[in-house]
Amino acid sequence: MRIDAKTGVRVGVLAVAVLALAAVYLFTNVPGSLAYALRIRGLALGAMAVVAVAVGASTVIFHTITGNRVLTPSIMGFDSFYMLVSTVVVFVSGGVAFLRADATVMWGIQVAVMVAFATLLFTWLFGGKRRSLHLMLLVGIVLGTFFRALTEWLQRMLDPLDFQILSDTAFASMTRPDPTLLALSAAVVVLACAATVALLRTLDVLALGRETAVGLGVNHRRVVLILFVLISVMVAASTALVGPILFFGLIVANLAYSLAGTFRHRWTVPTAALLGLGSLLAGQIILERVFGFGSSLSVIIEFAGGLFFLYLVLRKGAR
Amino acid sequence: MIALDHLTKRYGRFVALDDVSLELGDSGVTALLGPNGAGKSTLFGIVGRLLGPDAGTVTVDGLDVARAQSAELARTLAVLRQDAHVTARLTVMDLVEFGRFPHSRGRLTEEDRQHIERALGYLELGDLRDRFLDELSGGQRQRAFIAMVLAQDTKYVLLDEPLNNLDLRHMADMMKLIRRLADDLGKAVIVVLHDVNFAARYADRIVALRDGRVVADAGVAEFMTPHVLQSVYGAHVDVREVDGTPVALYYS
Ligand SMILES: Nc1ncnc2c1ncn2[C@@H]1O[C@H](COP(=O)(O)OP(=O)(O)OP(=O)(O)O)[C@@H](O)[C@H]1O
Ligand SMILES: [Mg+2]
Numbered sequence: 001m002r003i004d005a006k007t008g009v010r011v012g013v014l015a016v017a018v019l020a021l022a023a024v025y026l027f028t029n030v031p032g033s034l035a036y037a038l039r040i041r042g043l044a045l046g047a048m049a050v051v052a053v054a055v056g057a058s059t060v061i062f063h064t065i066t067g068n069r070v071l072t073p074s075i076m077g078f079d080s081f082y083m084l085v086s087t088v089v090v091f092v093s094g095g096v097a098f099l100r101a102d103a104t105v106m107w108g109i110q111v112a113v114m115v116a117f118a119t120l121l122f123t124w125l126f127g128g129k130r131r132s133l134h135l136m137l138l139v140g141i142v143l144g145t146f147f148r149a150l151t152e153w154l155q156r157m158l159d160p161l162d163f164q165i166l167s168d169t170a171f172a173s174m175t176r177p178d179p180t181l182l183a184l185s186a187a188v189v190v191l192a193c194a195a196t197v198a199l200l201r202t203l204d205v206l207a208l209g210r211e212t213a214v215g216l217g218v219n220h221r222r223v224v225l226i227l228f229v230l231i232s233v234m235v236a237a238s239t240a241l242v243g244p245i246l247f248f249g250l251i252v253a254n255l256a257y258s259l260a261g262t263f264r265h266r267w268t269v270p271t272a273a274l275l276g277l278g279s280l281l282a283g284q285i286i287l288e289r290v291f292g293f294g295s296s297l298s299v300i301i302e303f304a305g306g307l308f309f310l311y312l313v314l315r316k317g318a319r
Numbered sequence: 320m321i322a323l324d325h326l327t328k329r330y331g332r333f334v335a336l337d338d339v340s341l342e343l344g345d346s347g348v349t350a351l352l353g354p355n356g357a358g359k360s361t362l363f364g365i366v367g368r369l370l371g372p373d374a375g376t377v378t379v380d381g382l383d384v385a386r387a388q389s390a391e392l393a394r395t396l397a398v399l400r401q402d403a404h405v406t407a408r409l410t411v412m413d414l415v416e417f418g419r420f421p422h423s424r425g426r427l428t429e430e431d432r433q434h435i436e437r438a439l440g441y442l443e444l445g446d447l448r449d450r451f452l453d454e455l456s457g458g459q460r461q462r463a464f465i466a467m468v469l470a471q472d473t474k475y476v477l478l479d480e481p482l483n484n485l486d487l488r489h490m491a492d493m494m495k496l497i498r499r500l501a502d503d504l505g506k507a508v509i510v511v512l513h514d515v516n517f518a519a520r521y522a523d524r525i526v527a528l529r530d531g532r533v534v535a536d537a538g539v540a541e542f543m544t545p546h547v548l549q550s551v552y553g554a555h556v557d558v559r560e561v562d563g564t565p566v567a568l569y570y571s
Binding site: 067201202204205207208209210211212214215216217218219220263 | 367368369388389390391392393394397398400403404405406407408409413417418420421424425426471
């Protein structure tokens with residue numbers, strides 16, 4: 001109870017801060033027509049929110065079911081897998097005209113394939129007995145390299161037009177999202193979140209470890225499978241919208257654990273999402289308005305996230 | 320009734336449980352004894368559906384543990400594992416509250432709170448309730464896990480070496496508590512012990528495993544003979560009677 005009250009205050013303050021940042025982002029420093037600025041910025045805000053929620057929630061859930069706080073779906077090779085799927089889809093669908101004409105069909109196929117394969121991969125890697133963190137890191141690196149090599153090999157054989165389509169998906173940006181894709185991704189992420197909300201208390205039990213969770217009547221195998229599907233859906237939707245993001249989830253989730261000060265997912269999951277949105281907004285405002293280059297946010301975030309990842313791995317290794 | 324029917328479990332080639340058929344938990348306190356590696360924890364693992372058997376079935380009150388609803392089983396049967404630990408950082412209170420999860424899915428009712436308070440009381444954890452588990456001594460942590468199992472309030476309570484880490488007084492208190500669970504609350508307690516004298520003093524029935532087989536299944540008087548102890552542990556043990564209870568002298 002006491003902890004919950006303290007956490008509640010902190011998360012409340014965080015939520016207000018994020019709202020304030022959103023207001024600053026939307027309404028200040030408007031160069032021309034406010035309506036125009038709002039439309040552009042609204043889309044960007046939407047994309048940031050989708051990414052923050054998807055990445056924040058999926059990372060926290062991933063940490064809980066895999067029993068570590070260093071790995072993320074992306075670090076396990078998810079992003080390079082995404083590029084591989086995209087490439088394969090473009091490659092295989094080379095002759096099918098409507099696929100190229102309609103970005104949403106392409107998006108749908110990508111997400112569906114991603115979810116299917118990622119669920120298989122995660123269940124295979126993490127479904128059985130718990131393996132060492134370092135082994136998993138190594139597996140992630142090997143998988144990432146493997147998918148990347150395969151992707152490059154396939155891309156060499158693409159014709160230039162196909163390659164152009166592919167490049168567009170690979171370098172999608174957070175500040176200029178495609179409105180249709182944004183709507184689709186948002187819908188998917190909202191659905192996944194709704195499903196997650198129903199499982200928040202079960203997630204708390206999963207955090208106790210498989211044995212205890214089974215003893216308390218959790219159908220471990222099934223719940224973990226469902227959660228892997230949800231994670232895959234969220235990450236796929238986010239990646240299909242703005243491209244791969246590797247380390248962002250790691251910072252956000254670990255900060256959320258410290259800030260929330262509880263293992264309860266009804267606090268850590270929203271805190272991670274809020275922290276994600278807050279840091280994206282703050283980063284974007286500073287970059288765009290102080291330094292004057294708006295499109296490099298993800299680079300900065302990845303840099304900071306990468307450093308943090310190294311810190312975590314080295315610190316764990318030292319113990 | 321927990322019925323094990325021709326249960327076999329292998330780890331690779333090694334046979335940990337070899338065609339075990341046994342009925343447990345009809346009433347009272349059953350002590351499960353046997354040397355290290357006899358298969359006691361493996362048996363608990365299968366009953367607690369942490370492990371799948373290679374052959375045979377386990378039913379709890381007619382429910383096949385391999386197929387029944389996990390949540391329903393968790394309201395009927397609770398298991399304290401030998402190496403109980405959790406990965407999350409939580410307090411004693413948090414842990415004991417989780418014992419109510421099978422009943423209330425995480426939304427505690429007034430009844431849940433009573434069970435929690437009672438479990439904390441039984442294990443004398445009242446003063447430690449707000450401590451984090453990693454701030455406790457080994458024996459205190461062991462008691463916290465037992466409190467969680469008790470809060471689960473199941474008809475069958477399986478405790479794998481609950482005396483681990485406990486001091487003299489708490490060992491005796493634990494055995495008295497186990498007795499009370501059976502006598503006052505009508506639970507069937509199956510408890511893995513290594514000290515045959517505790518088993519002789521507090522159990523109604525003693526089942527012994529060795530090399531994955533049941534080698535003895537008897538009442539206390541029948542079990543506590545040099546002959547039976549020899550067949551279970553492969554060592555000669557003298558037995559004397561002290562105040563009406565047989566005592567094994569295994570110190571020599
Ligand atoms: N995961 C495993 N892989 C391989 N062998 C195992 C595994 N778990 C247990 N064993 C073996 O199975 C046998 C039975 O183990 P179990 O843990 O059931 O013994 P136990 O009777 O509980 O012993 P103890 O009194 O030491 O707790 C042992 O020989 C053990 O080495
Ligand atoms: Mg054991």
